[in-house]
Amino acid sequence: MKLRVLVSLKPGVLDAQGRAIEHALRDLGYTQVSGVRTGKLIVLDLDTPDPEKARALAAEACEKLLANPVIEQYEILS
Amino acid sequence: MSAARVGVLVFPGSLDDRDMLRGLELCGAEAQFLWHKDARLPESLDGIGVPGGFSYGDYLRCGAMARFSPVMRAVLEFAQSGKPVLGVCNGFQILCEAGLLPGVLVRNRDLKYVCQDVRVAVEDPGKFRAELPPGRGLVMPVKHGEGAYVPDPDHKPRVAFRYVGGSPNGSTDDIAGVANAAGNVVGLMPHPEHATDPLLGSSDGGALLRSFLAACVAARTRR
Numbered sequence: 001m002k003l004r005v006l007v008s009l010k011p012g013v014l015d016a017q018g019r020a021i022e023h024a025l026r027d028l029g030y031t032q033v034s035g036v037r038t039g040k041l042i043v044l045d046l047d048t049p050d051p052e053k054a055r056a057l058a059a060e061a062c063e064k065l066l067a068n069p070v071i072e073q074y075e076i077l078s
Numbered sequence: 079m080s081a082a083r084v085g086v087l088v089f090p091g092s093l094d095d096r097d098m099l100r101g102l103e104l105c106g107a108e109a110q111f112l113w114h115k116d117a118r119l120p121e122s123l124d125g126i127g128v129p130g131g132f133s134y135g136d137y138l139r140c141g142a143m144a145r146f147s148p149v150m151r152a153v154l155e156f157a158q159s160g161k162p163v164l165g166v167c168n169g170f171q172i173l174c175e176a177g178l179l180p181g182v183l184v185r186n187r188d189l190k191y192v193c194q195d196v197r198v199a200v201e202d203p204g205k206f207r208a209e210l211p212p213g214r215g216l217v218m219p220v221k222h223g224e225g226a227y228v229p230d231p232d233h234k235p236r237v238a239f240r241y242v243g244g245s246p247n248g249s250t251d252d253i254a255g256v257a258n259a260a261g262n263v264v265g266l267m268p269h270p271e272h273a274t275d276p277l278l279g280s281s282d283g284g285a286l287l288r289s290f291l292a293a294c295v296a297a298r299t300r301r
Contacts, residue, residue: 017189068142070228
């Protein structure tokens with residue numbers, strides 16, 4: 001089964017890309033926009049039919065490699 | 079006393095491995111390359127240099143993939159035994175990702191790759207102190223896109239070097255380099271190996287490399 005993992009900087013860690021995107025959007029006239037944050041989406045195809053097992057595997061992969069817990073958080077999406 | 083025998087790691091995408099090897103040789107070391115697939119280190123190695131570059135294309139996060147290469151397992155044991163390890167630029171990022179140094183390096187505050195000479199002041203470079211008294215200024219180049227240091231909230235870093243006159247990258251508290259608690263692992267963003275001759279604009283990096291080599295020899299004789 002496929003799982004998507006969203007890795008992003010923790011709140012409070014400066015997201016320089018998000019800030020630059022926010023500036024660009026505001027320059028384009030989207031003055032309602034604020035608090036832009038970026039992240040990366042990683043798609044995993046896991047060779048198990050058991051959703052719980054798959055999520056546990058994905059979480060382990062996040063802890064080990066996909067996210068750096070010092071600055072990043074992750075969310076496992078279906 | 080015989081010369082320090084040091085290894086310089088080579089990953090796919092390492093760029094400064096030759097400069098580091100040459101810089102260490104200029105400073106009197108017997109240096110050799112260590113390939114990333116080698117799971118065993120040569121016997122009688124006194125120290126390891128982790129050079130700059132873009133190991134594994136900087137994919138995922140800088141240094142994140144290099145951390146799991148076979149040679150890094152050996153480097154972890156080597157460092158944990160108290161032997162000196164020096165990481166420069168991408169090498170610093172790799173040592174942070176590997177957990178040998180606390181904290182992490184993120185994208186420069188202004189999203190720009192910076193390439194310029196910087197001045198750093200020595201604070202507490204652990205065991206690499208032979209020619210690095212606290213307060214000494216060193217001029218060396220930086221060249222990186224992801225050099226802003228973010229400390230681990232649970233591990234207060236031992237600051238080895240701090241940028242003088244503001245950081246070029248938005249580093250927390252202008253931190254340019256850190257040491258581990260034991261003082262045998264040091265990483266920094268500026269490049270000592272590119273500042274080993276007045277022709278290169280500065281020879282201050284030589285003092286850092288010689289201090290690393292002195293720590294290598296000291297760790298050997300203690301055995």
